[in-house]
Amino acid sequence: MPTAQSRRTPTDNQLRNLFAKYPLVSNQAWASEWGVSKEWVRRLRKRLGFAPSSQIAAQVRADRRARKEADKIVAASRLSGLVCPVDGALVPASRQVTCSSKCAETYRATFTYRTNR
Numbered sequence: 001m002p003t004a005q006s007r008r009t010p011t012d013n014q015l016r017n018l019f020a021k022y023p024l025v026s027n028q029a030w031a032s033e034w035g036v037s038k039e040w041v042r043r044l045r046k047r048l049g050f051a052p053s054s055q056i057a058a059q060v061r062a063d064r065r066a067r068k069e070a071d072k073i074v075a076a077s078r079l080s081g082l083v084c085p086v087d088g089a090l091v092p093a094s095r096q097v098t099c100s101s102k103c104a105e106t107y108r109a110t111f112t113y114r115t116n117r
C-alpha cells in the first residue's frame with residue numbers, strides 16, 4: 001500500500017522529465033506541490049544529476065539575453081534596399097535615409113546649407 005508521500009511524489013524518470021521541462025520552477029514550488037521540504041527537493045535534484053536551480057535560472061536568463069542580442073544584431077544588419085545619399089552605401093532597414101549617424105549629420109548639414117541659400 002503506497003504512502004501518501006509516495007503517491008504524490010513522481011518516479012525518478014518523471015522527476016527528470018519535470019526538472020528538464022520546467023527549469024525555472026523553484027525547489028520551494030516543487031516542495032509545496034509534493035508536500036516535502038525544500039531541502040529534500042534540493043538533494044533530489046543533486047541525486048538526479050541536475051545543477052542547482054539558481055544556476056539553471058541564471059543560465060536560462062543568460063541564454064535569453066544572448067538570443068535577444070543576436071536578434072538585435074540580425075535586425076540591425078538587415079538592409080532596406082535604399083542607397084545612402086552621402087556615400088552610396090546600402091542603408092540598414094533600421095535607418096530611414098542614410099547608412100549611419102555620421103552620414104545623417106553630413107546629410108542634415110548639406111540639406112540645411114542648401115535650404116538656407
Ligand SMILES: [Zn+2]
Nearest residue numbers: 084087099103
Ligand atoms: Zn552613408
